[in-house]
Amino acid sequence: MMRADAQRNRARVLEAAEVVLTRDGLDASMREIAEVAGVGVGTIYRQFPTKETLYQAIVLDRMRRLADRADELATADDPGTAFFTYFTAVVEDSTVKKVLVDALASVGIDAKAGAPDIRGAIEVLLVRAQATGAVRGDVEMEVLLALLSATCLAAQHNTWDEELRTRTLAVVFDGLRPAHAPSE
Amino acid sequence: MMRADAQRNRARVLEAAEVVLTRDGLDASMREIAEVAGVGVGTIYRQFPTKETLYQAIVLDRMRRLADRADELATADDPGTAFFTYFTAVVEDSTVKKVLVDALASVGIDAKAGAPDIRGAIEVLLVRAQATGAVRGDVEMEVLLALLSATCLAAQHNTWDEELRTRTLAVVFDGLRPAHAPSE
DNA sequence: GTCGAACCGGAACGATCATTCCGATTCTAG
DNA sequence: CTAGAATCGGAATGATCGTTCCGGTTCGAC
Numbered sequence: 001m002m003r004a005d006a007q008r009n010r011a012r013v014l015e016a017a018e019v020v021l022t023r024d025g026l027d028a029s030m031r032e033i034a035e036v037a038g039v040g041v042g043t044i045y046r047q048f049p050t051k052e053t054l055y056q057a058i059v060l061d062r063m064r065r066l067a068d069r070a071d072e073l074a075t076a077d078d079p080g081t082a083f084f085t086y087f088t089a090v091v092e093d094s095t096v097k098k099v100l101v102d103a104l105a106s107v108g109i110d111a112k113a114g115a116p117d118i119r120g121a122i123e124v125l126l127v128r129a130q131a132t133g134a135v136r137g138d139v140e141m142e143v144l145l146a147l148l149s150a151t152c153l154a155a156q157h158n159t160w161d162e163e164l165r166t167r168t169l170a171v172v173f174d175g176l177r178p179a180h181a182p183s184e
Numbered sequence: 185m186m187r188a189d190a191q192r193n194r195a196r197v198l199e200a201a202e203v204v205l206t207r208d209g210l211d212a213s214m215r216e217i218a219e220v221a222g223v224g225v226g227t228i229y230r231q232f233p234t235k236e237t238l239y240q241a242i243v244l245d246r247m248r249r250l251a252d253r254a255d256e257l258a259t260a261d262d263p264g265t266a267f268f269t270y271f272t273a274v275v276e277d278s279t280v281k282k283v284l285v286d287a288l289a290s291v292g293i294d295a296k297a298g299a300p301d302i303r304g305a306i307e308v309l310l311v312r313a314q315a316t317g318a319v320r321g322d323v324e325m326e327v328l329l330a331l332l333s334a335t336c337l338a339a340q341h342n343t344w345d346e347e348l349r350t351r352t353l354a355v356v357f358d359g360l361r362p363a364h365a366p367s368e
Numbered sequence: 369g370t371c372g373a374a375c376c377g378g379a380a381c382g383a384t385c386a387t388t389c390c391g392a393t394t395c396t397a398g
Numbered sequence: 399c400t401a402g403a404a405t406c407g408g409a410a411t412g413a414t415c416g417t418t419c420c421g422g423t424t425c426g427a428c
Binding site: 187188189190214215223226229233234235354 | 414415416417418419420423425426
Binding site for chain 1: 322324326327330333335337338339342348350352355356357359360361363
């Protein structure tokens with residue numbers, strides 16, 4: 001059983017790490033995280049043996065939320081809308097969250113053990129949207145992830161404003177739709 | 185007039201910097217560049233007062249080539265093909281070249297003084313392609329740059345193979361084409 | 369060929385970072 | 399309440415980085 005103060009500090013560290021890593025990405029220093037959390041650096045290292053461990057804890061948490069969001073939308077009435085809503089939501093998030101982007105970018109390559117199955121969750125959205133003809137049938141998961149990763153990376157790197165995001169995604173979405181069913 | 189050995193070393197440094205920065209991005213250390221160039225670090229600093237100066241020299245050179253390439257294609261017989269060829273070529277390059285990506289990503293924001301006018305060069309390709317109906321008329325430069333930057337970033341970050349690149353770009357290109365003119 | 373100026377290499381400096389370590393403090397079982 | 403174990407904070411460590419500095423070397427005008 002963990003001591004009460006240790007447990008409270010662990011929560012503080014996670015909270016601070018989320019804020020700082022989200023703002024500064026992997027460049028954030030442990031000193032700053034410790035400062036924001038109001039603890040010493042040693043305290044962080046007792047819970048997370050290395051910077052990468054802490055980083056992964058945050059990323060895994062975000063991945064979990066991402067997967068949950070996808071699961072929610074998997075049962076929506078209109079799979080087409082659900083699909084595009086999800087895509088938009090993920091990109092919107094990544095405008096602000098640097099860590100999330102790195103998480104997304106790595107999904108395509110290695111789905112680490114223990115990680116929530118975002119890939120699977122997104123695939124459900126894709127297949128359902130394809131079944132109703134909202135998305136072209138020949139779009140593969142690899143391609144979808146590439147597009148999602150691309151838009152997230154750019155949105156975060158260049159901090160797109162809302163209008164640019166909407167317009168840019170409109171083009172991508174048109175590319176994803178069957179040729180005979182343009183945006184409107 | 186610069187001494188002969190100084191001039192030769194300057195060339196060596198630029199060559200080495202291109203190789204190393206291209207491979208490792210901004211994280212590359214001056215020590216390594218010096219080592220690859222076969223000179224001491226001091227020699228680099230005599231020509232380029234700061235790391236950023238050296239970095240910018242490389243980036244500007246790349247931007248120049250990018251702009252030149254666009255200018256070349258600006259007089260092509262088929263503007264539509266020229267446009268999509270250029271887009272593909274840029275993304276292809278960025279699979280390997282990290283610096284190029286950062287250059288691209290910053291074009292949208294601040295066109296620094298002295299920088300070649302890539303934006304203008306690309307705009308020519310866009311307008312010409314739109315005039316022949318190969319690209320939708322309502323696609324703005326901002327959106328195009330966002331898409332270009334997005335695909336470059338993702339291609340570099342995840343090292344797309346050729347097939348994934350082709351398939352992904354096919355979707356984006358379909359989104360850029362008028363609704364009544366699907367891929368083929 | 370000579371000699372001063374320009375240039376060279378790489379050691380040295382100061383800053384920053386991840387990580388370790390330890391004396392002081394705080395928690396909790398009994 | 400108390401003892402001792404777990405935890406704490408933050409100074410110390412060692413590595414790496416960008417940048418500066420300087421004794422030695424090389425170039426080239428005369």
